[in-house]
Amino acid sequence: MKAVRVPKEKAEEIRRLAERSGAKDKNRLVVCRGEYVEIPIYDGFEDLFTGYEIIEQQNPVFAKSKDLFEILSRKIPEDLHEYIPRRYKIIGDIILIKITDELRDYRQLIGKTLLQIHPHCRAVWQDYGKKGMLRRPRVELIAGDGSETIHRENGCLFKLDVTKVMFSPGNQAERMRMARIVEDGEVVVDMFAGIGYFSIPMSVHSRPKKVYSIEINPDSYGFLLENIRLNQVSRIVPILGDSMYVTPEGIADRVVMGHINCHEFIPVAIRALKGEGTIHYHEAVPEAVINRPVERIKKAAEREGKEVKILKFRKVKNYSPGVIHVVVDAYVY
Ligand SMILES: C[S@@+](CC[C@H](N)C(=O)[O-])C[C@H]1O[C@@H](n2cnc3c(N)ncnc32)[C@H](O)[C@@H]1O
Structure with a gap:
């Protein structure tokens, strides 16, 4: 997980650049370490920050996914905590999440919790990956309702159905x-x-x-x-x-x-x-x-x-x- 490491006085400027360009990793928070600030970015955006130090972030602070962990860790036995997902995708108003077999019995709980954390979302689908040359998704509904959505990105609209594409x-x-x-x-x-x-x-x-x-x-x-x-x-x-x-x-x-x-x-x-x-x-x-x-x-x-x-x-x-x-x-x- 990458971050741009900048001196404090540059942090606001670079944070804005990261937000504007869609590079800022929304699952992690900006953290201040001494005289430096780490701005979390998605893989693939490194070129945008030429001249600044790109680091593999140690001890990242999670935003929403930390909430998911915090809420679930109170409801799921401790020996299963390591399996609680840290990441998930939000496409339009639909959430896709990978869940390991160990948490099979907690899928509905995970789904409902995600809908509480993201009230603008209306459905959570378990993501089993994609199959074949057509890259068809293999998904299963675990909370809420609906599979068609409009995802907004970089000034473009993408309408899709998460069960089909x-x-x-x-x-x-x-x-x-x-x-x-x-x-x-x-x-x-x-x-x-x-x-x-x-x-x-x-x-x-x-x-x-x-x-x-x-x-x-x-x-x-x-x-x-x-x-x-x-x-x-x-x-x-x-x-x-x-x-x-x-x-x-x-x-x-x-x-x-x-x-x-x-x-x-x-x-x-x-x-x-x-x-x-x-x-x-x-x-x-x-x-x-x-x-x-x-x-x-x-x-x-x-x-x-x-x-x-x-x-x-x-x-x-x-x-x-x-x-x-x-x-x-x-x-x-
Ligand atoms: C899923 S996209 C790849 C994703 C994309 N690069 C992105 O930014 O997310 C690949 C597409 O190629 C299509 N496809 C596969 N084989 C094809 C073929 N022989 N001719 C035309 N389209 C094909 C699939 O149906 C699929 O929609």
């Missing part, structure tokens, strides 16, 4: 980075568009000529259409289908490959480019083979008779123990 708050910094990376008049192909995770912020905050947004899952595609309407963006061309077969060729300045397991699609992305351009390639990669994403891009480019310049290699988030979600910006020419 995923939303990863951990990818927020990457969505914000993508929002402003597009240059005026560019043509973008978003090969795994989902509900518009990247297509919507790109269209709201930049001025692309067109964004072709391809999505295979009709549920996600339905929300993509709704989100285009909600955000009043006119430059998105939604396409329902498998990007392996429906990706347009020879038209893009930029291709987004926002799926953590999409290496087989790299040749398709290269062929979508107007001869040359940038690919944002995502992969969940074990740390032991950290160069694999770059090697995969280079190999695919070579087969297509192209050269590659790696512009950026960025960690998006920790994915699972020993595995990280990374994105590679590669210029193919």
